[in-house]
Amino acid sequence: xxxxxxxxxxxxxxxxxxxxxxxxxENFWEDxxxxxxxxxxxxxxxxxxxxxxxxPVGILAARYRKIYPPVTFVTGILYSIPSLALFSILISxxxxxxxxxxxxxALVAYSxxxxxxxxxxxxxxxxxxxxxxxxxxxxTQGQILFRVELPLALPVIVAGIRIATVTIIGIxxxxxxxxxxGLGKLIxxxxxxxxxxMVITGAVLATALAILADLLLLGLERYLRPWAxxxxx
Amino acid sequence: MGSILEVLGRPGFSQxxxxxxxxxxxxxxxxxxxxxxxxxxxxxxxxxxxxxxxVGNIGRAxxxxxxxxxxxxxxxxxxxxxxxxxxALAIPPILINASTGLRxxxxxxxxxxxxxxxSESQVLxxxxxPIAAPVIFAGIRTSAVQVVASATLATFIGGGxxxxxxxxxxxxxxxxxxxxxxxxxxxxSIITELGFGGIERALxxxxxxxAQK
Amino acid sequence: MKNxxxxxxxxxxxxxxxxxxxxSACGNVGGSSQESxxxxxxxxxxxxxxxxxxxxxxxxxxxxxxxxxxxxxxxKLDLGSEQIADKAxxxxxxxxxxxxxxxALVSILPYQKKEYPDTPEATYQVAKKLYAEREPADTMLxxxxxxxxxxxxxxxxxxEQYNLKTFADxxxxxxxxxxxxxxxxxxxxxxxxxxxxxxxxxxFEDIKIVNQLGLRYQGVFQGDGDVGxxxxxxxxxxxxxxxxxxxxxxxxxxxxxxxxxxxDVLEQNPKMKGVLDKVSGSLDVxxxxxxxxxxxxxxEDPEDVAAEFLQEKGIVE
Numbered sequence: 001x002x003x004x005x006x007x008x009x010x011x012x013x014x015x016x017x018x019x020x021x022x023x024x025x026e027n028f029w030e031d032x033x034x035x036x037x038x039x040x041x042x043x044x045x046x047x048x049x050x051x052x053x054x055x056p057v058g059i060l061a062a063r064y065r066k067i068y069p070p071v072t073f074v075t076g077i078l079y080s081i082p083s084l085a086l087f088s089i090l091i092s093x094x095x096x097x098x099x100x101x102x103x104x105x106a107l108v109a110y111s112x113x114x115x116x117x118x119x120x121x122x123x124x125x126x127x128x129x130x131x132x133x134x135x136x137x138x139x140t141q142g143q144i145l146f147r148v149e150l151p152l153a154l155p156v157i158v159a160g161i162r163i164a165t166v167t168i169i170g171i172x173x174x175x176x177x178x179x180x181x182g183l184g185k186l187i188x189x190x191x192x193x194x195x196x197x198m199v200i201t202g203a204v205l206a207t208a209l210a211i212l213a214d215l216l217l218l219g220l221e222r223y224l225r226p227w228a229x230x231x232x233x
Numbered sequence: 234m235g236s237i238l239e240v241l242g243r244p245g246f247s248q249x250x251x252x253x254x255x256x257x258x259x260x261x262x263x264x265x266x267x268x269x270x271x272x273x274x275x276x277x278x279x280x281x282x283x284x285x286x287x288v289g290n291i292g293r294a295x296x297x298x299x300x301x302x303x304x305x306x307x308x309x310x311x312x313x314x315x316x317x318x319x320x321a322l323a324i325p326p327i328l329i330n331a332s333t334g335l336r337x338x339x340x341x342x343x344x345x346x347x348x349x350x351x352s353e354s355q356v357l358x359x360x361x362x363p364i365a366a367p368v369i370f371a372g373i374r375t376s377a378v379q380v381v382a383s384a385t386l387a388t389f390i391g392g393g394x395x396x397x398x399x400x401x402x403x404x405x406x407x408x409x410x411x412x413x414x415x416x417x418x419x420x421x422s423i424i425t426e427l428g429f430g431g432i433e434r435a436l437x438x439x440x441x442x443x444a445q446k
Numbered sequence: 447m448k449n450x451x452x453x454x455x456x457x458x459x460x461x462x463x464x465x466x467x468x469x470s471a472c473g474n475v476g477g478s479s480q481e482s483x484x485x486x487x488x489x490x491x492x493x494x495x496x497x498x499x500x501x502x503x504x505x506x507x508x509x510x511x512x513x514x515x516x517x518x519x520x521x522k523l524d525l526g527s528e529q530i531a532d533k534a535x536x537x538x539x540x541x542x543x544x545x546x547x548x549x550a551l552v553s554i555l556p557y558q559k560k561e562y563p564d565t566p567e568a569t570y571q572v573a574k575k576l577y578a579e580r581e582p583a584d585t586m587l588x589x590x591x592x593x594x595x596x597x598x599x600x601x602x603x604x605x606e607q608y609n610l611k612t613f614a615d616x617x618x619x620x621x622x623x624x625x626x627x628x629x630x631x632x633x634x635x636x637x638x639x640x641x642x643x644x645x646x647x648x649x650f651e652d653i654k655i656v657n658q659l660g661l662r663y664q665g666v667f668q669g670d671g672d673v674g675x676x677x678x679x680x681x682x683x684x685x686x687x688x689x690x691x692x693x694x695x696x697x698x699x700x701x702x703x704x705x706x707x708x709x710d711v712l713e714q715n716p717k718m719k720g721v722l723d724k725v726s727g728s729l730d731v732x733x734x735x736x737x738x739x740x741x742x743x744x745x746e747d748p749e750d751v752a753a754e755f756l757q758e759k760g761i762v763e
Contacts, residue, residue: 018306020745027747080422082385084396085415088403091530098525098534170296174386179497179525179534187302189524191389191658192498194742196306203299214294245632245655310661391656400657401629406529406553410633 038181046107058119075113103180111164118160122153155225162217169210236409253394264323272331285332292325297383315392330372334365367437374429490518494540504544506752514762542707548699562699569700583709589702590726597678604672605689612692617645625650626671681739
């Protein structure tokens with residue numbers, strides 16, 4: 001016991017090593033893979049739900065312009081609430097299940113603004129003449145929407161999806177703070193346990209995931225719009 | 234509501250607010266001092282500019298928490314560490330916009346200016362920068378709003394700021410403290426957005442503004 | 447145009463496929479619930495814990511002990527703060543987690559009095575009673591015999607220079623000292639304001655706020671501050687370089703760790719009490735500091751540290 005204490009006293013003044021590869025090897029399947037899976041789950045489900053909401057709302061807003069300002073206002077307010085705060089507030093809602101749910105709700109809330117804006121912008125970018133021509137050919141409203149407007153709006157919509165996805169992957173890291181799982185768990189646990197290896201593993205993997213998603217969706221965007229120059233930020 | 238005001242009236246609150254503003258402002262300034270010169274340096278080389286824009290695009294994807302967390306093992310905890318991470322986060326939007334803005338200046342105008350005998354630095358200061366200014370500034374604005382939001386996370390590496398308040402409110406289950414922190418950040422980011430937006434409008438020559446509409 | 451139309455048609459199909467694939471990852475999300483492989487065919491108990499080292503260790507200790515006694519255990523050892531853990535307990539997501547008697551009174555239970563009970567036993571009894579009155583009721587089991595309360599520590603040279611042994615000594619010397627603290631301590635009624643109330647002479651030259659547990663120690667070691675506040679069971683406090691100051695008036699509430707279990711779960715599994723009590727009884731301040739130190743200072747895994755300890759004590763074969 002005395003020996004252990006002496007050893008502890010010596011070690012307490014040493015800095016922990018930056019990356020302990022044995023820890024990574026030992027805990028790969030137990031801690032790291034579930035974190036990656038959890039993170040992908042959180043991100044994809046959130047993007048999917050956000051898209052499912054934003055597409056119809058965006059299409060409606062593009063048609064009936066009056067609802068666009070209030071929609072932008074509400075989603076804008078949601079966007080300006082700091083993520084940490086929104087997560088914390090959601091936890092205190094009675095009946096909320098601890099875990100992925102509050103994180104997904106917040107992530108969806110954050111991405112609505114950008115997605116709806118891009119759906120509207122995309123539909124707006126369809127030239128009026130094209131729609132007239134389609135009408136002239138006898139297409140119904142619905143057919144125009146699905147066969148003309150949406151396909152032409154697709155590049156802009158995908159650009160929005162790209163930004164939303166990258167944002168969501170980023171903010172999902174904070175979700176671990178309210179026990180949402182994901183790569184943020186490695187980061188927070190590492191900070192709490194004074195264990196740089198976990199922190200670096202979580203941070204690097206989260207960054208890699210975000211960049212990967214960004215590049216994949218960028219590829220999709222380019223495929224849909226080979227002629228376009230890069231858009232401004 | 235009254236209890237939220239109580240929290241705002243705390244002696245410690247102004248320190249948190251000040252630290253938050255300091256972190257954001259300094260990070261932004263550092264980012265500008267790095268990104269703009271780089272963009273200027275590569276403005277006339279297509280490869281360089283494309284590289285800068287690509288780096289910027291990749292940089293934009295990096296999660297804020299990840300970058301702040303990475304600062305911890307390398308730079309330790311505290312204000313400086315958080316500042317470095319936030320500055321790194323602030324660079325991409327400015328770099329992208331500055332590079333794009335300078336590249337998009339009409340080559341014809343630049344040729345004409347050269348033809349009139351202007352030196353490279355005169356072309357830069359009298360033609361390229363003024364024309365690119367609104368775009369560059371839009372990038373600075375985007376970055377500013379992002380930094381104010383990301384600075385909330387500085388609390389996790391001991392950087393201080395309004396995130397401290399949010400974390401405290403959450404840990405103690407005290408909604409007033411939590412909301413005081415959340416609202417302060419929200420208000421700060423709205424002020425930043427509106428403030429920079431106003432400056433941006435002032436910088437955009439009337440002709441361009443109409444064209445942009 | 448044909449490409450785009452095909453793409454639009456494909457989107458719902460792709461999303462659906464992705465959803466199916468990702469549902470398999472469902473079990474790995476949020477709360478990192480882990481099935482035990484060595485558990486018996488007995489009833490399943492879900493154990494939670496908050497997300498700092500001592501909590502991970504306590505959670506693992508209780509979980510592994512239960513497993514060795516025929517229970518099937520699921521672990522959700524990252525439930526953030528007591529707010530999250532308590533919520534999970536009340537809505538049945540977990541069956542138990544290690545709480546502290548003082549914390550329960552300060553942050554969870556409807557304890558209205560201004561003063562906290564002045565003995566550890568009284569603190570436990572009040573907490574236990576309030577927990578039992580909840581809907582659904584909880585049982586706070588016998589606490590482990592040590593106090594994990596605020597620990598005020600000073601760097602050794604500083605303690606020697608100003609002859610610091612107790613809080614009273616600290617108050618006297620404070621105008622020349624820098625204090626490294628965290629926001630919750632500064633603002634909680636049982637924290638700094640409590641110190642100031644009991645020792646009005648307390649008036650630090652400077653107070654630095656560092657919210658990360660381990661980082662405050664670094665600050666004091668490195669000289670950014672002279673005195674800091676942590677928790678009495680942290681591994682770092684065993685260091686030769688630090689002196690822990692005494693609190694003869696016991697101004698801080700007592701934070702004895704005790705498992706809090708849903709009463710209905712306990713009723714159905716009365717065997718749990720014996721197992722959990724045995725684990726709690728085997729701990730003390732030195733031991734807890736050592737275990738915490740293994741995780742915080744030597745980067746060992748809480749699971750391994752707990753397993754080793756349980757074997758040493760003969761609680762697990």
